[in-house]
Amino acid sequence: MAPSPTFLRLKGQALVYAVTFCSSVGFLLFGYDLGFMGGLTTSPEFLAVFNNPNASLLGFLVASYEVGAMFGAIFTFIMGDRFGRKPSNIAGAIIVSIGAVLQAATYGLAQFLVGRLVAGFGLGIMTTVIPIWLTECATPKSRGRMMAMQLSNLIMGLIIANWLDYGMSFYPGSVQWRLPCAFQIVFCIIVLGLIPFLPESPRYLCAVGQLDKASIALAALRGGHPDTPEIAAELQEIKYALAVEGEETGSWTDVFKDGGISGSSRVAIAFSANFFQQLSGVNVMSSLGPYVFQHSIGMSQREALLVSGGLQVYYFLSSLIPWYVVDRVGRRRLFMLGSLGMGICMMLSAIFVGIGTRPLGYAAAVVLYIFHTFFTLGWQSNMWVYPSELLPLKLRLRGGALAVVSQWLFTFLVVEITPVMITNIGYKSYIVFAVINFVTIPCVYFCYPETTRLPLEAVDLLFADREGEEGEDGASGGGGGGGVRPSIWRVVKDSTSKEYVAEVQRLLEVRARERAENEEILDRGKMSGVEIEKVA
Template identity: 30%
Template sequence: MAIMRTGFLGIIVSIYNIGCLLGCALNFFYGAQFGRRQAIWIAMGCIIAGAILQTSAFSVAQLMIGRIITGMGVGIDTSTVPTYQAELCKADRRGRLVTTEVLFTGLGVTIAYFFDYGMSFVDGPLAWRFPIACQIIFAFVIIILIFGLPETPRWLIQQGRVDEAVEVMSKVFNAPNTDPFIVAEKEAILNAWAGINVIVFYAPTVLETNVGLARNTALVVGGCINLAFVVGSLVPALGSDKWGRKKPMMFGAFGMGLSMMMVAILLSFNGTAKAHTTSQASIAFFLTFMLCFGASLNAIPWCYSAEILPLRVRAQGTSLAVMNNWLWVFVIVMVTPTMIANITWKAYLVFMACNFAFVPMIYLLFPETKGLSLEEIDYLFLKQDRLSLEDAHQQGNSANNSLANSKMEETAQLDMVEKI
């Protein structure tokens, strides 16, 4: 019966991620047609509809349907926003600006933890209905804010709306349409044509079941652990354009694997005289895990997946990447209650092995993209033996210089004609 209960809990919690997967699939096929702004509006509509269904639910079936619809909105949103940000940023600021979005996601999760902790002292269904309903407020705020934001110039050029794209770049970069940077950017676009979900979803359950904390204490400590996630996220938000993408991801994955190894070792003493001390000590490594995750594999992949793809398949490729993310989130969230109930501390060895495996994978397969424009990044994939960063810079700069020179020659010729 315990296995059935934990399995059913896994289904209820993880079915949200099935919705996220479906949202990414929809964005994969239709996102490029609607554009970035409309996709975000559609996403918020799904989140509002799903939240209404969940808030008014009087059966498990209605609650699960609401979670699927909300998940669809989150799937569309998370596969659109990184692309939207990457396409509106200058190359030297892209890493900081895109990863900051994930920093605020972590901050929101932390606030939600403590909000839910406060609502746990409220009697009756209001304790869970009100927190779910609150997401409707933020969805409406985003809908209103999007009215004041432009469509991305790269999507506009892809649709043949070049003049609108130039106007957007002029406003975003606060420069006239004839500015050399905007001219070169327009021409370049025209030519270019891991175990974390266990901690985020089940932190109180893990702390109760594996560490032995009381329910209220587990909720508070779970919120503090997610606060460490926010603190770690400051690292890419402030330094990814300085330190690059590869090194932080490799060091972060190694730190996460080390943290999971220490958690497994300390929790393996459960049932012995040392159980209380070692279980309490494991909390420190849950914190280091979240710090390492926030500083590396939390935010950087969202930026990376959006920037390495060429314009013509950026919406579909980002959707596919995020779809893959939500698929594995679903699998992990689905099996976690059963894993913790049956193999206890050994579950963390699985995540340890995955994180250690990420280090050589990132080193061997991931090219560095720091400081490159989206069009320059395309040059990294032109050959089987990829171009170096310097080569990509030279290729991109020579293309932009030739375009700028041709533009200057045209202007000089027009001036001569006018003088004659």
């Protein structure tokens, strides 16, 4: 038997870690791009270039990046699966680099806005594809942990952005803000240097009919050989899921159809997850932390930069907790716990800022620190992996793109309105975010199925038609037809039942094996027919 295939001389979990590292650099760029503008909003050198813009225009200067990212996600939605996960990431990194050059060379408002839009467009592509690529490469048991590691690097990007802004604030002249703008290119170079040497998603390769390449990529990621039973079985499960999904014709409109697999419902849940994350208020601090500490709590410019930089360090340390709990506790519980904690923190911030004494202002800053612990525990890692786990392969990229459109649309909304909210309604801004966090909890409880540790292909069977009464026969129904479609409430209930989930996984293995055996019989039949023709 030939040796196991490798990439960069790595295989198995070591290769999954390499994919995670490359994905993490892409999300480090994401975090950096979210964070570096926060320091510039309090920089006199930067503000002077744009004639000291008012709160509304300043908010748009920051939020224009989110507009570009939203269009990048829409572009990915329209183009679908034509280019694969790796080429899309490469294109995104190149576009971000072009946008960074435009921003760093700016001498006027129009050029800076174009640079922000272009860089955002590239990042919109990357943030759509990266979570899907990593989710499809990782094992079911480690998906959440790999995503948690990736998201910790997003926070590392925020840390670098905040401390670079703080360090550059001591330098006079335009270098104070031009260097932070140009620094985005460093992360793009790292991504461009790594991606060509890493495997493409085996599931994507199966979807486009490149089964030999899919087998090699999957074997390398699992540390085995293409002919080993475990690799062959996982490949058959992927092919089975593709066959079930392929019974419906594929187009971009499928995200709005049931398609035999509750496609539209699953896309709507993925979209809402991004909505709830952004409306939690987290990007108020990520994108406008120094502005909030200075104008809402009353700190000086340097104090605001220092406290904001410290917040990102604390944020990073908090992000290490999900590494150990995200695949043990489950997505639903963490979503609800995070929203409860964030809601309480935002309510306390409203009280402290509303009273308005300086000591309580600092207490509000402490509460906003704690807010980030609940965010990292409940939503940060979970939200980015959840849509990729929930969506069927046929809709994973387009549905994921719509989810990312939600991410950037509501990030833009929050970043755009926050300076205006703080200026006009003060402490009541925090009440708005508190209410949204509390409303999130029942939505998750009733509408979000559990996906932790489930094979991606098994999730389809949770939503598939079931014979007899609605879901009464357990997992005996199948994808495709004849049965009754379970309600989302029933899917949620069944996804939290260990017995039902175990039956679904067993059913997936059985059906994948039966399909493989049927294909083998058909292949033998075709070969026999050819031999008979030759004899004749």
